[in-house]
Amino acid sequence: MAKSKWQKQLKKYDRRLLEGQSFGEEQKTDYPFGWYFARYSEDLEPGQVLPVEFMSHQFALFRGKSGRVGMVDSQCCHMGADLGRCGTVVDDRIKCGYHAWEFRTDGGCEVIPGLDQAKIPPRAGQRAIPVREHAGNIWFWYGPEPVGEFVEVPYADSKKxxxxxxxxxxxxxxxxxxxxxxxxxxxxxxxxxxxxxxxxxxxxxxxxxxxxxxxxxxxxxxxxxxxxxxxxxxxxxxxxxxxxxxxxxxxxxxxxxxxxxxxxxxxxxxxxxxxxxxxxxxxxxxxxxxxxxxxxxxxxxxxxxxxxxxxxxxxxxxxxxxxxxxxxxxxxxxxxxxxxxxxxRRIAPGWRFGDPAPEESAVSA
CATH class of the missing domain: 3.90.380.10 (Naphthalene 1,2-dioxygenase Alpha Subunit; Chain A, domain 1)
Known part of the structure; x- marks a missing residue:
């Protein structure tokens, strides 16, 4: 069987990580809040969409034509298509390959074919995970917002x-x-x-x-x-x-x-x-x-x-x-x-992507 476009774009390590991926999502382990490594910048080209899984949750990671990176829920809010596998990039938006809805990097829906933009339902949108790109790496935030401090390496892109x-x-x-x-x-x-x-x-x-x-x-x-x-x-x-x-x-x-x-x-x-x-x-x-x-x-x-x-x-x-x-x-x-x-001490037992911020006492001492 011929490989689809998104399969051809996968690195060898992508294929290893996606092996045995379940259809649903079930996170059993509690993880500490903070910034996590998502990918090397070189491994995500402008206009590319990839299916990724972190903490047992599935996302579409994409880079817009301008170079901006976004990470949104893989399951389209409309009728459930997998954006990581059928999505394409239009400008800085990810476009669903099922009904052509388009979502910004912040998850907001900007285009629904056949519907004026002013009439897009408020609930039309994808959960977006905060990302940062710095010094050749893409990072994502696991935890409630506002996000925590991001530590930069100021000399990493220096000519020195x-x-x-x-x-x-x-x-x-x-x-x-x-x-x-x-x-x-x-x-x-x-x-x-x-x-x-x-x-x-x-x-x-x-x-x-x-x-x-x-x-x-x-x-x-x-x-x-x-x-x-x-x-x-x-x-x-x-x-x-x-x-x-x-x-x-x-x-x-x-x-x-x-x-x-x-x-x-x-x-x-x-x-x-x-x-x-x-x-x-x-x-x-x-x-x-x-x-x-x-x-x-x-x-x-x-x-x-x-x-x-x-x-x-x-x-x-x-x-x-x-x-x-x-x-x-x-x-x-x-x-x-x-x-x-x-x-x-950065673990809040039971917290998952999309949950509100836990009470201070819920975070492990």
Whole structure:
């Protein structure tokens, strides 16, 4: 059977994520509020519509002709057609392939064939999910509105940096164990062949913020963790399962001009399936076109090093799930428990896409 247009536009990872998709929607897991990674910007072209699923809910993700991105409920409010599979783009609107209703990126219905615009029913519209596009990634907001603070990487699109797309990986486990591994100091010497003693120092852990530093625990930890990486890094959580990993020269926190920044993001598709990916942002060593080959070579080497580190974890992360009760030991340190506190306090049990804001007391302490 010939593939339809939308099927031809799918990436390999899209096909993996859509395998086994149910016809209906049923979210069983509670997730923390915040910004989640949706897609690489390069993987959504102007005029393209894609079916996506996040947190067991199905949406149509599209990019208008001007470049603006929208994400709306996949099921058309008119007669239920799947906009992600039959929709097309007209200007900055998504057009249903069944009856040609057109919806803006905010979900409002702007065109109903055969009906004056002034007579479009007030209920005609799609639920729209807030999205942000920044530094090569598309993000969406999970939670009630108004949306929370969006953390930008101000230098990511600077001419002084090279910004490289990473890869997408799928995992069969749930979100928390995959998300928390970035704070797991105990796995460094095993998976990443770390040298010397390291520790995580928590800088901020309150409300929707978690920031911490990876640094030597003693003099033996001053050795390089591995090639290209010194034992200093500043990690800032920019979502419940998204972080900025910035290499540092020393214990001083540098947010504005690090040599290497890794943008990590993971997102639930369904209760037993998630995906995660990364971007690599590398500061150019020298300016000007004469040094472009050298800058690209160094950036590519950094990219390969990051990929190698992902591969070191991949077989574990793809099949990682929590035991019924974690058996803590001294080498674990406090970092994972600090991460879990950050993760859990943004959860409002029972909240789902489209629900009103919960009472303050409903959000986990």
């Amino acid at each position: 940096y090279l910004n490289l797309k990473g890869q997408i990986y799928t995992a069969r486990g749930t979100l928390l164990p995959v998300a928390e591994h970035v704070s797991d100091i105990y796995h460094f010497p095993v998976a990443h062949k770390g040298v010397g003693k390291l520790e995580y120092a928590i800088l901020v852990n309150k409300e929707d913020r978690l920031e911490y530093q990876l640094r030597p625990a003693d003099a033996t930890g001053m050795k390089k963790v591995q090639r290209w990486f010194k034992p200093f890094a500043f990690i800032e959580m920019i979502g419940p399962s998204a972080s900025l990993y910035r290499t540092q020269k020393d214990a001083t926190v540098d947010r504005s001009g690090p040599l290497l920044t890794i943008v990590l993001g993971g997102t639930p598709v369904r209760d037993d399936l998630m995906f995660f990916g990364y971007r690599v942002i590398v500061r150019k060593i020298l300016p000007g076109p004469l040094f472009a080959p050298l800058n690209h070579l160094i950036a590519r080497m950094m990219w390969l090093t990051v990929r190698r580190n992902v591969y070191a974890d991949i077989d574990v992360l793809r099949w990682l799930r929590h035991p019924e009760k974690t058996l803590w030991v001294k080498p674990d340190g406090p970092s994972v428990r600090e991460f879990r506190a950050f993760f859990q």
